Amino acid sequence: MDMDKLDKTPMYQYIMNDIKRKIAVGELKPHDSLPTQIELAKAYNTSEITSRRALSDLVQEGFVYRIRGKGSFVQENPASAGSQSIRVIYLAHRNYEVNLFNHPFFTDMFEGIKEVCKENGIDFYLWDMGDDYELPDDPQAGIILLTSKDDFDLTRLTSWQEENRHIITVHFYYPHLGIPYVIVDNLTGGYLATQHLLSLGHRRIGVILTGGSIVDLNQEFSLRLQGYRLALSQHQIPFDSDLIAVMNGNLERADMGDEGFRKLMELSDPPTAVFATSDYKAIGALNAARDLGLKVPDDISIMGYDDVKISEYIYPRLSTVNQNTRKLGERAAEILLDLKANNNRLVKDEIVPTLILRDSTAAVSLKPTVK
Structure with a gap:
């Protein structure tokens, strides 16, 4: 080590001062990688708790930034660190x-x-x-x-x-x-859900959405619908608006899925699979299927979205999309x-x-x- 440790200086502060000095004299340049907390602990003959605190305080003071999975790095302009750092x-x-x-x-x-x-x-x-x-x-x-x-x-x-x-x-x-x-990426989420059903041989896939109408959907549901349409187009399957059930509501509820599922099942050529764009709607669809005498997934497949905790425990356990x-x-x-x-x-x-x-x-x- 290049510095003489003062007896009354806490070790974490000593490590910080040493790193600040190296930054000041140019030994460490902007965006240079710093040693890990394990490496610092070994280099300064101290504990990982101490080296971790030194790195955390350097981040807090604005001399260092961290990138998850990559490590700690010297800030671009540490000379102005402190007053400009996010605390x-x-x-x-x-x-x-x-x-x-x-x-x-x-x-x-x-x-x-x-x-x-x-x-x-x-x-x-x-x-x-x-x-x-x-x-x-x-x-x-x-x-x-x-x-x-x-x-x-x-x-x-x-x-x-x-x-x-x-x-x-x-x-x-x-x-x-x-x-x-x-x-x-809601578009990819909608695509993945639909592609999974297509891979199982389903060609008539119903969708239960939330909104005022098929042209009045919020950002997330509109993108999930785009993902659905993209997957269909890649399999040369025409888009059929009859297979889209749009339910109005401010919050996702099971009864929306129940109602949407029943509407889809009333079609002269009903779907063999349903993609409900939330798990709550999918749970409602499962309830409606049971009430109509349909076995899931033997008679019809149901796909959810969100991976809420209960989806892992209901019967049958719900296939879904984790965001x-x-x-x-x-x-x-x-x-x-x-x-x-x-x-x-x-x-x-x-x-x-x-x-x-x-x-x-x-x-x-x-x-x-x-x-």
Whole structure:
């Protein structure tokens, strides 16, 4: 080691001072990789707890940034570190119902954000902006913004940009404003669900969506429908609007799936498989199928979306799509903490969902469907 340790200097502080000195004299340059906490502990003959604290405090002071799975790196402009570093991240929403946050889309996302914040020694909180669109009174705070479907005032986004607030959006996005965003790739999710059913030999696949009509869908359901249509087109199967059941509602409910499933089964040529674009609707479809005397998956296959916890335990266990929102939360926090994300350019990422195959889908049955 190049420095003489002062007896009264805590070891974590000594490591920090040594790394700061190396940055100052140019031994460590911007974006250079730092040793791992294990390597630092060995180099300074100390514990991993001590080296971990040294790295976390260097991140908090703005001298170092971390990239998950890759390591710790020297900041671009550490000379101005400290006053400009993000010390807290808020997930800001506007009047979201508290019970909505129990959905795995949110709970998994929160876990991802929390993990990155913990690694970087910063705090994480939820923040309700309320009717006044009030953000935390901290211009250096990182904001992961969760906008609403219908009534969010987009002029607020522009004003926050002018204030140089550190903002990234999740779930919904606005590329024309140049605001960084991370979203789940709903088009791919819809494609994966449909392609799975096609691979089982199904050619008439019904879809249960949420919206006002087939042309009045929100961003996520519209993209899932696009994925459905893309999968059909790749198999040269014409799109049939009769196979689309659109249910109106503000929240996903089982009764929407029940009603949508019954409408599809009333067709003169009903589907052999149904893709319900949420697990709650899929559970309603399962209930309706049982009531109509149909066996799942022998008579008809049912596919869900979201991978809510109960989908693993209902009978039959529900095939579905996991949105990987823990990774969405991780990436949103990482982008906020990465200086490159604050250079007035559009930074974006799309998280690819994962197909979860269970018992509610099977090869198409040659038996006639019971009406």
